[in-house]
Amino acid sequence: MSALFEQFVLESRELLEAAGAALLRLERDPADKAAVNDLFRALHTLKGATGLFDMAPFTRMVHAGEDALMAVRDGRAAMTGDLADRLLELLDTSAAWVDGLELSQSLPDDADARARAQEVGLRAALGGPAEAADGGTPAGFAWVDELPEADRAKAAGRTVTAIAYDPAEDCFFAGDDPLDLCRRIPDLLLLRIESAGAWPPLTDLDPYRCALRFRALSGAPKDELTRLFRGVPDQVALATVAIPSPTAETAPPAAPASLAPASLATALLREQARILGLPGSDEETASRRAAVLRAARNILAAEGRNTEGAALDRAAEGPTPALIRCLESLADGPAAATPAIPAGPARRGLRVDAERMDRLMALVAELVVAKGSLPYLAREAQEGRSADALAQGIKEAHGRIDSIVGDLQDAVLRLRLLPLSRVFDPLPRLVRDTARRLGKPVELHLSGGETEADKDILDILGEPLLHLVRNALDHGVEPPERRRAAGKPEVAAIRVQAFQDSGGVVVEVSDDGAGIDAEAVRRKAVAAGALTAEQAAALTESEALRLIFLPGLSTSATVSDLSGRGVGMDAVRGAVEQAGGRVEVASTPGVGTRFRLVLPLTMMVTRLVTVETAGALYGFPVTLVTGMQRVPHGAIRRMKHAESVVVQDAVVPLLRLRRLLNLPEDERERRGEAVLLVDLGGQPVALVVDAFRERAEVVLKPMTGLLARLRGYAGTAVLGDGRLLLALNLRELL
Amino acid sequence: MPIRFEDRTARFEGACTVEEAIPLAEWLCAVEAPRLDLGGCTALHTALLQVLLADGKPVAVPPEDAFLKGWVMPVLGKR
Numbered sequence: 084m085s086a087l088f089e090q091f092v093l094e095s096r097e098l099l100e101a102a103g104a105a106l107l108r109l110e111r112d113p114a115d116k117a118a119v120n121d122l123f124r125a126l127h128t129l130k131g132a133t134g135l136f137d138m139a140p141f142t143r144m145v146h147a148g149e150d151a152l153m154a155v156r157d158g159r160a161a162m163t164g165d166l167a168d169r170l171l172e173l174l175d176t177s178a179a180w181v182d183g184l185e186l187s188q189s190l191p192d193d194a195d196a197r198a199r200a201q202e203v204g205l206r207a208a209l210g211g212p213a214e215a216a217d218g219g220t221p222a223g224f225a226w227v228d229e230l231p232e233a234d235r236a237k238a239a240g241r242t243v244t245a246i247a248y249d250p251a252e253d254c255f256f257a258g259d260d261p262l263d264l265c266r267r268i269p270d271l272l273l274l275r276i277e278s279a280g281a282w283p284p285l286t287d288l289d290p291y292r293c294a295l296r297f298r299a300l301s302g303a304p305k306d307e308l309t310r311l312f313r314g315v316p317d318q319v320a321l322a323t324v325a326i327p328s329p330t331a332e333t334a335p336p337a338a339p340a341s342l343a344p345a346s347l348a349t350a351l352l353r354e355q356a357r358i359l360g361l362p363g364s365d366e367e368t369a370s371r372r373a374a375v376l377r378a379a380r381n382i383l384a385a386e387g388r389n390t391e392g393a394a395l396d397r398a399a400e401g402p403t404p405a406l407i408r409c410l411e412s413l414a415d416g417p418a419a420a421t422p423a424i425p426a427g428p429a430r431r432g433l434r435v436d437a438e439r440m441d442r443l444m445a446l447v448a449e450l451v452v453a454k455g456s457l458p459y460l461a462r463e464a465q466e467g468r469s470a471d472a473l474a475q476g477i478k479e480a481h482g483r484i485d486s487i488v489g490d491l492q493d494a495v496l497r498l499r500l501l502p503l504s505r506v507f508d509p510l511p512r513l514v515r516d517t518a519r520r521l522g523k524p525v526e527l528h529l530s531g532g533e534t535e536a537d538k539d540i541l542d543i544l545g546e547p548l549l550h551l552v553r554n555a556l557d558h559g560v561e562p563p564e565r566r567r568a569a570g571k572p573e574v575a576a577i578r579v580q581a582f583q584d585s586g587g588v589v590v591e592v593s594d595d596g597a598g599i600d601a602e603a604v605r606r607k608a609v610a611a612g613a614l615t616a617e618q619a620a621a622l623t624e625s626e627a628l629r630l631i632f633l634p635g636l637s638t639s640a641t642v643s644d645l646s647g648r649g650v651g652m653d654a655v656r657g658a659v660e661q662a663g664g665r666v667e668v669a670s671t672p673g674v675g676t677r678f679r680l681v682l683p684l685t686m687m688v689t690r691l692v693t694v695e696t697a698g699a700l701y702g703f704p705v706t707l708v709t710g711m712q713r714v715p716h717g718a719i720r721r722m723k724h725a726e727s728v729v730v731q732d733a734v735v736p737l738l739r740l741r742r743l744l745n746l747p748e749d750e751r752e753r754r755g756e757a758v759l760l761v762d763l764g765g766q767p768v769a770l771v772v773d774a775f776r777e778r779a780e781v782v783l784k785p786m787t788g789l790l791a792r793l794r795g796y797a798g799t800a801v802l803g804d805g806r807l808l809l810a811l812n813l814r815e816l817l
Numbered sequence: 818m819p820i821r822f823e824d825r826t827a828r829f830e831g832a833c834t835v836e837e838a839i840p841l842a843e844w845l846c847a848v849e850a851p852r853l854d855l856g857g858c859t860a861l862h863t864a865l866l867q868v869l870l871a872d873g874k875p876v877a878v879p880p881e882d883a884f885l886k887g888w889v890m891p892v893l894g895k896r
Contacts, residue, residue: 285842
């Protein structure tokens with residue numbers, strides 16, 4: 084990637100963010116002149132930037148947006164919700180393209196069609212006629228220029244009408260038959276029938292949704308064709324174009340540059356399809372099938388095409404021929420309808436304050452000076468100075484270096500600190516779209532966006548935060564009529580606030596909605612078999628609320644497309660705990676719910692409670708440990724193989740670390756057991772270890788390579804005395 | 818009856834309409850090595866074309882109809 088291109092990617096993301104914010108402001112107050120100007124400027128700059136590279140569809144699409152804004156600015160059109168939707172869609176498409184460009188340096192194959200669709204949509208939202216601009220090949224008709232020579236032979240040297248007919252998905256219900264309409268095109272010179280995306284297996288195909296589109300050339304004048312297509316003016320675009328004679332030189336369209344890596348995946352996927360087709364016994368085919376599915380999923384994941392995994396999963400449930408077809412269609416490349424989304428969040432460049440950089444430089448200089456004292460000490464030792472004097476010298480050197488390293492660590496940490504506003508930025512848009520869709524008026528209050536946290540923490544925080552806000556909107560906030568009936572203001576309030584707490588960052592998401600019914604959560608948990616009715620009844624209100632973090636439990640009776648199927652809160656807790664933090668929930672029925680994410684300031688240094696078991700050291704994140712106790716043998720109750728212990732009037736399951744790790748039993752004589760109390764997201768667990776050791780602040784190194792699959796271990800760390808510590812992921816061990 | 822399903826052969830006759838789309842899709846899923854005879858087909862609804870495209874099986878007897886032969890068959894042949 085050239086430096087210019089990198090700069091483009093970075094800058095266009097910033098421009099798109101700025102444009103999105105301005106657009107939301109504009110929608111709230113259509114008279115906001117400053118917002119129109121900000122938006123216009125952002126799009127204008129973006130258009131200029133795209134113009135530096137060869138990406139005509141991008142430039143054209145942004146240009147269409149700019150045109151629409153010009154109309155708004157000049158008072159020729161009003162800023163409607165519909166237009167805002169269109170513009171937001173345009174920004175979304177642009178953002179997806181920028182991500183794709185960063186990854187593959189090329190626009191998706193359907194970029195042209197999508198740019199055209201955006202143009203048509205914007206024009207429709209402005210209330211203008213669906214008419215392409217004059218001059219040259221009209222926008223959206225680039226395909227005419229790219230027709231193979233054989234296809235355009237009939238039309239060569241003539242002025243013809245080009246037809247782009249994208250039937251609406253539900254057009255069959257309106258009685259349309261697009262193919263029949265094409266049949267009636269007078270003087271048809273060319274008809275191309277294209278599918279909008281890869282075909283699903285036949286069993287999944289909805290034949291009543293039109294997935295075809297048509298491109299045609301006709302010798303008839305445009306007026307005649309406008310009459311023919313008068314029933315579907317919104318789905319068709321017509322343009323008069325002159326087709327050059329074959330003698331005129333036409334440059335062949337440049338092939339996309341990034342096909343090389345895709346072709347490897349193609350070959351691999353084709354091979355999987357071939358393996359599936361091999362003959363063999365039932366047992367052989369079944370095991371082959373499993374291996375093929377695993378391989379195909381890995382290939383898709385490596386290609387950043389996780390979104391297509393769903394199609395694969397669907398096909399996997401069907402018969403083998405359908406699966407083979409699915410694999411083959413996957414091999415043909417990413418489905419055109421869903422542009423490849425890169426795996427994980429896009430990596431952003433890090434802009435660093437010059438001041439912070441200078442501080443780092445100064446510290447390195449100090450370190451160099453401090454290092455200089457060590458050879459001097461070595462010489463002293465060789466010359467036989469007294470041990471006392473040497474020890475004194477070494478201690479002094481250590482003290483100096485220690486303080487510099489501490490500062491250095493702090494400085495590097497600060498380098499990675501970014502304001503939380505970064506993860507807050509997508510929220511207004513999310514709330515706007517969701518509130519609009521659900522018909523719940525909501526005001527979003529953001530505060531504390533200037534609070535800083537480590538870059539890695541922010542990366543992890545993004546998803547859970549979106550999830551919590553979406554949840555608050557979907558399940559928390561009641562519909563307006565119920566709010567009215569309850570005497571609450573019709574416009575609900577969702578608050579997201581961040582602040583720094585002792586050594587950590589706290590993000591709170593609260594709503595003034597219906598609250599969570601602890602009783603319903605208990606019932607749900609019992610119904611799901613997570614615990615018995617007696618256990619559920621024994622839980623306090625706040626303990627019952629925490630049950631929503633268990634996998635598979637949802638607080639809402641209805642499963643909506645918004646908040647998924649009850650796997651969400653579990654995922655939120657998982658992500659936050661992975662970052663070494665914890666989630667708390669508090670709710671008052673009728674008044675609202677508050678979620679609190681407590682995250683460490685950084686993931687670089689992790690605070691662990693260390694324990695010794697069978698001669699080795701193990702660590703647990705401090706955030707999960709709620710206490711340490713010596714428990715006499717008599718206090719441990721046994722029920723068959725399960726053990727439990729009473730802690731603060733609650734029965735807590737007791738586990739033994741030696742057994743969890745498959746280590747030999749401890750045969751030594753002991754008076755009692757050393758028990759570590761751990762809170763696994765609302766589920767207290769008592770863990771027997773051999774002995775407690777000190778707390779440690781360590782730099783945790785994640786397991787790599789083959790070891791990365793051992794999910795029971797969070798990572799390793801080297802202690803100050805050189806011993807190795809294994810950090811355990813208790814949830815995975817259980 | 819515009820499409821006649823006979824054992825292993827689907828015979829398209831006359832103007833085949835949208836109503837046939839689901840029966841055709843189901844038949845294609847159920848029958849092993851289906852044979853498609855479009856010889857007598859004079860008009861093919863878009864929904865039927867979609868089913869044939871998604872299925873991707875070769876057409877045994879191409880249609881006589883000029884429009885279908887000229888513009889639709891090449892697409893069906895490609896799959």
